[in-house]
Amino acid sequence: MLAVCVTVVLGLLSVSGSQAAPLTCEDLLRPLELSSVNQTLGKWVYIAESSDRPFWEQILYTLLHSAWIEVSVPVGTQNNILDIAQFHGFGIPHQNTFGFGCSRINSNFTLHDNSTWTSVSPIPVTEVLLTTCSDCLLTLEKWGEDGKTYTSLTLYSRRRELTATELDFYKKQVDCLSLPPATFIDPKKDLCLDTTPLLEDQIAKEVENAVELISEIPRMLRNAFEELKNSVYQPFSDIFG
Structure with a gap:
């Protein structure tokens, strides 16, 4: 079914x-x-x-x-x-x-x-x-x-x-x-537990996680840019103090 x-x-x-x-x-x-x-x-x-x-x-x-x-x-x-x-x-x-x-x-x-x-x-x-x-x-x-x-x-x-x-x-x-x-179906295979969440709840959770990940992208990009900038300019600071 x-x-x-x-x-x-x-x-x-x-x-x-x-x-x-x-x-x-x-x-x-x-x-x-x-x-x-x-x-x-x-x-x-x-x-x-x-x-x-x-x-x-x-x-x-x-x-x-x-x-x-x-x-x-x-x-x-x-x-x-x-x-x-x-x-x-x-x-x-x-x-x-x-x-x-x-x-x-x-x-x-x-x-x-x-x-x-x-x-x-x-x-x-x-x-x-x-x-x-x-x-x-x-x-x-x-x-x-x-x-x-x-x-x-x-x-x-x-x-x-x-x-x-x-x-x-x-x-x-x-x-x-x-x-x-x-x-x-192979009768030896394990069955899902009766505590398995509803499919719509699982989908909603995945969407929520995706939204959270997308919202974090700007911060992640800023951090990556700062790390890149520091890795490039730090050696010059050490040399020319």
């Missing part, structure tokens, strides 16, 4: 260990109603994502170190309002030379029924529940950008690692949507 404008399908349902017949795409992508919104609350770790947005796979593989979300009901609001905090670790995870930095983005969602969520900030989003493993959360995301509509299917879980059977189930769902192969 990397801060995109989306129509999202979320899902919470056990994947049956055996099927009498192969599941159809209609079965795999059927929206699922929740008995309670409480089933979606808490921490969910980012497992994988597939998207038809151009270069999205390259962006994920190159820059995304790890990610997780925290779903909660804001204090003093109705049960149909949800907060989703998205924690993203960015860096160059496939090159050991670099570390990674963290950022947090908060979004508010409105629960219209047990299968449809919408958000307008930071971008319009709609979310619906789909079948996945019992402790997983699945999001099918559609968003508009530059006059085009893009789709993503993102898998989260309470666990850091899923079984091969669970991942295969997810891959079949990706295939049903005719999306590119999913990008999977």
Whole structure:
């Protein structure tokens, strides 16, 4: 859910260990109603994502170190309002030379029924529940950008690692949507702390630091000029006293 404008399908349902017949795409992508919104609350770790947005796979593989979300009901609001905090670790995870930095983005969602969520900030989003493993959360995301509509299917879980059977189930769902192969995050990578500051606060701090630096430039230039002047004229003073 990397801060995109989306129509999202979320899902919470056990994947049956055996099927009498192969599941159809209609079965795999059927929206699922929740008995309670409480089933979606808490921490969910980012497992994988597939998207038809151009270069999205390259962006994920190159820059995304790890990610997780925290779903909660804001204090003093109705049960149909949800907060989703998205924690993203960015860096160059496939090159050991670099570390990674963290950022947090908060979004508010409105629960219209047990299968449809919408958000307008930071971008319009709609979310619906789909079948996945019992402790997983699945999001099918559609968003508009530059006059085009893009789709993503993102898998989260309470666990850091899923079984091969669970991942295969997810891959079949990706295939049903005719999306590119999913990008999977290394479950051994560290997660960002829940104390990670908001992205807008980080940007504001960087701007503040830049302004302070710019304001110091005249003083720094004066000092540099004085040092240069002294270094040039001091020898003559010593000679001619």
